[in-house]
Amino acid sequence: MSAPPTVRTVAELRGRVAEWRSAGERVALVPTMGALHAGHITLLDVARVHADRVVASIFVNPTQFAPHEDFDRYPRDEATDADKLAAGACDLLYAPAAAEMYPEGDATRVTVSAVSEPLEGAFRPHFFAGVATVVAKLLIQAQADVAVFGEKDYQQLLVIRRMVRDLAIPTQIVGGPIVREPDGLALSSRNAYLSPAERATAVTLNAALRALAQDARSGRPLDEAETAARDALLAAGFGPVDYVEVRRADDLARFDGAGDGPCRALGAAWLGRTRLIDNVAV
C-alpha cells in the first residue's frame, strides 16, 4: 500500500468525507498525536471493522500540555507516520496546522466535569479541557460515523463518551484494546523517552496494576492493596507515583465493595522525566 493522501484543511477533509458518505460508505476517524506505533495501527484495524473508510488524524494538540510539559520535545515525524499508515491501510491522513485547529481569535473551550476530575484530572488539571476541546473540534470537522480511541487512555475514553452524549455529537465512540510489549509495557509514543535502564524498570507499572487487580478480585482491603502497588513501584525505581487506584469502570468513582460492578486498576507514575500511565480491567 502507498501512503494515504494527506489533507490539511477542514474544507478538504469534509469534501472527502462527504464524497464517501454520499456513496453510502461509513467513515471512521482515528485521532492521534503521531509518533505512531502498533497501538495506533490496531485502532485503525478496529475502525475498519466499523467503517468502509478510515481517516487518521495527526495533531500534537498544544492545549492539552501545560507549559512545563513535553509539548516541544514530543516526537514528530510525519513522513515515517505516513509510511506506517500505508501499512495500516488508512484512506486519508488529516494533518492540520495549529492555525486550522485554533483559528485566529479562537476563544472556545469544552470542559467535562465529574469523570474528568479525579486521577489524571487531579495531576494534570489543564489536560481534559484540552483533550475535550480538540476532540470536539475533530469530530465536528470530520463528521465521521465512528471514532476510535484506545483504552490505554481509559479516563480519556470515558470523558469523550460523556462529552459526545452531552453535546449530542452524532459520532459513535468505540474503544480499542491496549497493545503491549511482550513484557506487558503498554505501547506509548512517550516510551521513546526512556533510557535502557528506565525501559527495564517500566515493566513494573503493568505488573503492579495486574497484582492490584488480582488483590481486588481476591478481596484484599483496597487501601492495603493500593499501598502495596505504590510501594512496588517506588522500590522498582519509579517516583513519584501520582496514583495507583481501583475505581469503578463506568464513572471512575471510588470502588466501595463487591456490589459496585466492574472496576479498573489505574496508575500513573514517573520514571525520570517521563510520566507513564496504564490500566487493567479488574
Ligand code: AMP
Ligand atoms: P496518542 O497519539 O498517544 O494521543 O494516542 C492516540 C490514540 O491512540 C488514543 O486513543 C490512545 O488511547 C491510543 N493509544 C495509545 N497507545 C495505545 C496502546 N498501547 N494501545 C491502544 N491504543 C493506544
